[in-house]
Amino acid sequence: MRGLCVDLGTGSTWVCSLPGGATVCEPSVVTVDTEDGIIIDAGSISKEAIGKTPESLMAIKPLSGGVIADYSAAEGMVKMLVKKALNRTVLTGVTALVTTPSNATQMERRAAAETVKNLGVSTAYTIPGSMAAALGAGVNVLTPTGNMVVDIGAGTADSAVIALGTIATGNCIKEAGDSMDAAIVSYVKRKYNVIIGENTAEKMKIELGCALPKAKNELKKYKGRDISTGLPREIALYSEEIRLVVADIIKKIIDSVIITLEKTPPELLSDVMEAGIILTGGCSNLYGIEELFTQKTGFKTKVAESPSGCTIRGAQKVISDKKLKKLLKITD
Ligand SMILES: Nc1ncnc2c1ncn2[C@@H]1O[C@H](COP(=O)(O)OP(=O)(O)OP(=O)(O)O)[C@@H](O)[C@H]1O
Ligand SMILES: [Mg+2]
Known part of the structure; x- marks a missing residue:
């Protein structure tokens, strides 16, 4: 090796x-033993444990x-x-x-x-x-031709125009998947008087979330805890509700991309106009995101193959x- x-x-x-x-x-x-601080697990089991750990354990996002x-x-x-x-x-x-x-x-x-x-x-x-991410999406980053990649992950939305092996212009904001999940938690609390955990909010985003209205306004049921009674309660949410909740965050991401484009020298900008914007990262799986990018930036946009692995x-x-x-x- x-x-x-x-x-x-x-x-x-x-x-x-x-x-x-x-x-x-x-x-x-990771799951940490609260008494001695020793890490006992890392990965999917620890993620499932978020919001469920007994006092002796703690699930931490490093x-x-x-x-x-x-x-x-x-x-x-x-x-x-x-x-x-x-x-x-x-x-x-x-x-x-x-x-x-x-x-x-x-x-x-x-x-x-x-x-x-x-x-x-x-x-x-x-x-x-x-x-x-650009390399993983198949971009030849060493040429003088400018290419734009926007990597939308959990913690950051990172946009960059790349040419000659360098980032010519870029902008990285801390508004991405995690902020969408947090916005969903607040919305459900406000609208339904129900508390849900971050894993449930993420599930709602993945199952119902979209950047543009879906052809069919899907409805799905989820479980949470009623704030007034303290008891479990089932609620049903529409994809349109989740779209409106995440719309603010997607707008901030697109605004940050526009700032990157505004800073980009004209020669590189015309390359980007030709090649289009490439989206990578888990949140580029959101339904309609490339279409919304095209509408708002005026640049054709496509999602890279297997965007999470770029x-x-x-x-x-x-x-x-x-x-x-x-x-x-x-x-x-
Ligand atoms: N199908 C999907 N629809 C919507 N969002 C999704 C989907 N699949 C994954 N995500 C979201 O993508 C995000 C994770 O993406 P990714 O793995 O690229 O992030 P990361 O690399 O861990 O974070 P960062 O690069 O910001 O540090 C999470 O918020 C996750 O909920
Ligand atoms: Mg990432």
Whole structure:
């Protein structure tokens, strides 16, 4: 094994080894024993445990808004996921690459790189998520032609116009899938007097959420707790309700993309106009999002193939290609 790539995402973390090694993708959640602080699980079981843990355990999300919020939880999570993928935790002599938001500070980049350093890797690099996402979406980032990628994840919406291996203009905001979930929790509380957990809100977003009205206004039932009685209660929600709740956040994302376009030099802008905007990240699965982008920006927009996996695919490309290696930043 020569390389290790980690896409440290707010919602999910991908780990893969190179060449051609195992890949795991798990929710970025850990379960911690509250008494001794030891991490006992990382991934999907911990995510299911959110809102259900007894007093002796705590489900923690180590990342918020794309950056590490709890360093020891992040480090423990990466170690557990590496063990799951590779069945070992000592990676002597391996080159590692960790993704960060495009506007991460040097300290934030260093913290991301540190999560792999205790595995014994020889060098730890970082790469801006939007650059990796562009590569994973099939963009040739080294040419002088400008391409625009918008990666809409759980914690960030990261837009960038890329040419000659650099981010010419970009904008990264902390409004994405997690803010949509939080807005759904508040809406359900206000409208139905019912409390739901963040996992239920995410389920509502994935099942009913849309950027444009669906042909059929779907109705689905969910369970929560009635605030007045304290008892469980079933509520039914329409996809149109969820569309209106997430619309504000999608608007903020599109506004941030327009700001990036406004900052872009005219020559690159005409390239983007020709090629169109590419959407990556889990939230680009939202029904109608590319159509709404086209309407609001005036640029044709398409969703990349398997949009959630673009960043890790791009990271894999960089680490295995000599010409692309110059895109990496050594983080010491
Ligand atoms: N089918 C879907 N419809 C709507 N949203 C979805 C869908 N699938 C996943 N998502 C949302 O996508 C987000 C996760 O996307 P992704 O895995 O790209 O984020 P991340 O890389 O973990 O976060 P970030 O890059 O912001 O740190 C979550 O908010 C999730 O609920
Ligand atoms: Mg991401």
